[in-house]
Amino acid sequence: MATIELDHAVCIVSGMCASVAPSLFRVADDSSEIIVLQANVPDDLLDEAMNAEVCCPVEAIQVVTG
Numbered sequence: 001m002a003t004i005e006l007d008h009a010v011c012i013v014s015g016m017c018a019s020v021a022p023s024l025f026r027v028a029d030d031s032s033e034i035i036v037l038q039a040n041v042p043d044d045l046l047d048e049a050m051n052a053e054v055c056c057p058v059e060a061i062q063v064v065t066g
């Protein structure tokens with residue numbers, strides 16, 4: 001199973017990850033931070049997680065596999 005690691009110190013809350021992977025990320029209601037909905041990524045959402053990792057403009061997301 002893959003795991004999402006998000007560096008909140010680096011994240012600029014662009015919301016990109018929530019757009020490409022809404023099952024995994026959500027922007028907090030006050031837009032102050034991003035919330036990881038599922039840190040342990042189900043296999044069927046692995047592609048979404050990888051897309052979010054690639055799309056993040058500041059490389060704050062790491063999808064750790066294995």
Ligand code: SF4
Pocket residue numbers: 006010011012013014015016017018025034055056057058059060061
């Ligand atoms: S795409 Fe990156 S910078 Fe944007 S909200 Fe997600 S983790 Fe933060």
